[in-house]
Each structure stands twice: as structure tokens, then as C-alpha cells.
Amino acid sequence: MxxxxxxxxxxxxxxxxxxxxxxxxxxxxxxxxxxxxxxxxxxxxxxxxxxxxxxxxxxxxxxxxxxxxxxxxxVRPDPLEIRVELVEDLKIIADDEDYVVIDKPVGVAAHPSPGWVGPTVVGALIAAGYRISTSGAAERQGIVHRLDVGTSGLMVVAKSERAYTALKRAFKERTPEKIYHAVVQGLPDPMKGTIDAPIGRHPGHDWKFAVIEDGRDSITHYEVLEAFGRASLVEVHLETGRTHQIRVHFSALRHPCVGDQTYGADPKLAASLGLTRQWLHAYKLGFPHPVTGEWVQYTSEYPLDLTQSLELLRDGQF
Structure with a gap:
């Protein structure tokens, strides 16, 4: 570095x-x-x-x-200082009095962290004039769950203090429904199943995670939606929310997310599909409204890079 x-x-x-x-x-x-x-x-x-x-x-x-x-x-800038800047591709899916649901583009982190100098969800929302909960760590204002920088899709951010408390509790208790779509290499067998394998930090790489015996319990449910030969489109339901969980679990099955070279994906396949990141998208998010308790649910369409690569797979043009 x-x-x-x-x-x-x-x-x-x-x-x-x-x-x-x-x-x-x-x-x-x-x-x-x-x-x-x-x-x-x-x-x-x-x-x-x-x-x-x-x-x-x-x-x-x-x-x-x-x-x-x-x-x-x-001397260096504070790595946890919030950089307030607009992110043009960040879409607002729902703007409630107590929370905001966003469609996060690839290349945006949830919040500031050491070593990250790019845009963040927190900074983008502040720049756009949104009131964000001040509960929790200063650099994580309103953040109740996260998506990887290289993963696109839905996130909910708390605007009020009461929403932050309720949503943090809901995610801790695994109440929200988190559904992802991913394109993984090959064809998982069985085509519908559950991956129950503990995840912890990779013993040889601090920046990676792996299935290890003394890791934290991690449960991923999946179902193949379409099979293309060299790859498959799968729907994934997360029961737990560990860092890199989907990427680690499918890599452990030897079916890494297409484009995810960190976890063993084939770079030639990614290049042929025009992918520069893992094919992984937070497609649907449901949770109890933090004040009324009413169930709310939101859906996000695939961004252009994922759509184009999926069409190539469907057409067999790779």
C-alpha cells in the first residue's frame, strides 16, 4: 500500500x-x-x-x-471524518419521517473507515440535506446495517433517534427480510439449500473472511432462479448478516460470485461479461416500521452493469 x-x-x-x-x-x-x-x-x-x-x-x-x-x-486527515459530498447515482427509494431507504450504487461505502477515501452513504445523505440520526459512533450516523463497497442495492438509514434504536434492535434480532440476487459460477448442487457454516477472519489475510471452525454462526438460504452453464442466477435469503457472508459461503462451495476475484472468481469470465466487481445486489428489503410496527418492503432493480452481464449470459454471448 x-x-x-x-x-x-x-x-x-x-x-x-x-x-x-x-x-x-x-x-x-x-x-x-x-x-x-x-x-x-x-x-x-x-x-x-x-x-x-x-x-x-x-x-x-x-x-x-x-x-x-x-x-x-x-499527519493525515482523520480517517473517520465524514466527507460530505453528493453521489449522483444514489437513489432515494423511500423517504419516511423516521428513516430513508436508498439504492446504493457500487463504489460507495456505508460509512467512513480507515483506508477508505471514497464516497459514503452517510456523507451523501448529509450533502443532500437529509437529517440523520446522531445515535451510535459519530462516523456511523444512522447506519443500522451495511453493504460492501462492491455490492449495490437497498439500505435503510435511520433519520430519528427512535428509528435508530428500533431498527438496530430489529437487525440484531434478525427480524428484517434481506433478499439478495447473485450470479455465481457453475451450478450449485442442490439447486435449493441452506449453507450453515461459521465465518471469521481469514487466518492468512486480515482483509478477508473465511469459513473457520471457531467463527460466528452464519446461515445463508439460496435457490437457483436461472442456470446458464458456466454460471447461475441465485436468490439468497440471509438469516444472519456477517461481513462478506454471501461471498464467503458461495466461495466455500466453490461457486464464488462471478467477478469476485477476492474470493476466487475466474477473472476471464468476469472480463467476458464486462464485470469489474462481484455480481451481487441487495434486491429486496423488508422490516417492521420503527414506529408503527407495520411491515414495509422495498425492491431495487439491477443496475446497468449487472443487467448487461446477465443478458450476455442469457444469450450465451461470452
Missing amino acids: TGPVGTTPVGHTTLLVAEEDAGTRADAYVSVELGISRASAALLCSESNVVSNGRPLGKSKKVNAGDVLEITIP
């Missing part, structure tokens, strides 16, 4: 690793010693700002007793 544009060294510190800290991961050690988040410490390591014995120290490397760590701390 390259360092942020415009950063200049404004701080320098030296740490001597004590005997009791030997064997600790570099990012964990730096995090504790400097009193910063693990993510911020990992970023310092990945930018070669942590040097041991004259060499940059990777975030996953273990420190040894007696090591002298030279740490340069650059």
Missing part, C-alpha cells in the same frame, strides 16, 4: 521491546504502546513507517525482546 498523498512526517518515536512483549504481532504491539487503534497501527506498518533494525516491519511480523522500533507518525 502506498502512503496517503500529502502526508508529511510530524512525529517520531522509538520503542524498545521488553521481554514480556516478545512474540507479539507488530500491529498489536504498536497499537498498545502508542495508544492507537489496531487498524491505525497496521496502516503505519503497511506504509513502512515502523522500522526495526533498519528494515520496515510488516504488521503481522512478531517483535523480539530488545528490538528497537523507529516509528514515524505522519
Whole structure:
């Protein structure tokens, strides 16, 4: 990873690793010693700002007793500061007194996070003049659930404090209905089934997730809607909402989402379909109204890139 544009060294510190800290991961050690988040410490390591014995120290490397760590701390914008900017492709599906339902385009994050410098749902709604709940962490105003940057489709954002409380509780209790459509490689067998496999952080890659024995319970229901030979259109009902859940579960079945190269998809198939991201769309979202309790439900049409690739599959033109 390259360092942020415009950063200049404004701080320098030296740490001597004590005997009791030997064997600790570099990012964990730096995090504790400097009193910063693990993510911020990992970023310092990945930018070669942590040097041991004259060499940059990777975030996953273990420190040894007696090591002298030279740490340069650059000035940088607050990674969790909300960047207020309009997102032209972000559509408003419903504007209720207590919540707003949006159709999130690809390339937009739900909220600010370390390492992300692009647009966010929170910033776009504020820029458009929407009142957003201030409950929760400052950078996650109104956010009660999330979609990956590379996933398009429906999200509900709380406008009032009462809506935030009710919707957060509803998602925790798995009350909302979340239906996704995905195009996965090959043909899942059986064509209708449930994937019940725990998910946790990938043991070899901090930025990925995987099915692991001691992961969090994760349940995905699916049904094949159309089969095209090299790929299939599936409807997915999420019972749980783990990070990257659909992508991880179908990858574990060896049927990754088409275009999802992070989880093993064929880049040649994606290129032939004109895809630059995973074929995954939050198609339908239903939940109890946070004030009245009445069931409300919304649907989102596929965006252009997904529609065009699906037509190519249907026509056999790839």
C-alpha cells in the first residue's frame, strides 16, 4: 500500500521491546504502546513507517525482546471524518419521517473507515440535506446495517433517534427480510439449500473472511432462479448478516460470485461479461416500521452493469 498523498512526517518515536512483549504481532504491539487503534497501527506498518533494525516491519511480523522500533507518525486527515459530498447515482427509494431507504450504487461505502477515501452513504445523505440520526459512533450516523463497497442495492438509514434504536434492535434480532440476487459460477448442487457454516477472519489475510471452525454462526438460504452453464442466477435469503457472508459461503462451495476475484472468481469470465466487481445486489428489503410496527418492503432493480452481464449470459454471448 502506498502512503496517503500529502502526508508529511510530524512525529517520531522509538520503542524498545521488553521481554514480556516478545512474540507479539507488530500491529498489536504498536497499537498498545502508542495508544492507537489496531487498524491505525497496521496502516503505519503497511506504509513502512515502523522500522526495526533498519528494515520496515510488516504488521503481522512478531517483535523480539530488545528490538528497537523507529516509528514515524505522519499527519493525515482523520480517517473517520465524514466527507460530505453528493453521489449522483444514489437513489432515494423511500423517504419516511423516521428513516430513508436508498439504492446504493457500487463504489460507495456505508460509512467512513480507515483506508477508505471514497464516497459514503452517510456523507451523501448529509450533502443532500437529509437529517440523520446522531445515535451510535459519530462516523456511523444512522447506519443500522451495511453493504460492501462492491455490492449495490437497498439500505435503510435511520433519520430519528427512535428509528435508530428500533431498527438496530430489529437487525440484531434478525427480524428484517434481506433478499439478495447473485450470479455465481457453475451450478450449485442442490439447486435449493441452506449453507450453515461459521465465518471469521481469514487466518492468512486480515482483509478477508473465511469459513473457520471457531467463527460466528452464519446461515445463508439460496435457490437457483436461472442456470446458464458456466454460471447461475441465485436468490439468497440471509438469516444472519456477517461481513462478506454471501461471498464467503458461495466461495466455500466453490461457486464464488462471478467477478469476485477476492474470493476466487475466474477473472476471464468476469472480463467476458464486462464485470469489474462481484455480481451481487441487495434486491429486496423488508422490516417492521420503527414506529408503527407495520411491515414495509422495498425492491431495487439491477443496475446497468449487472443487467448487461446477465443478458450476455442469457444469450450465451461470452
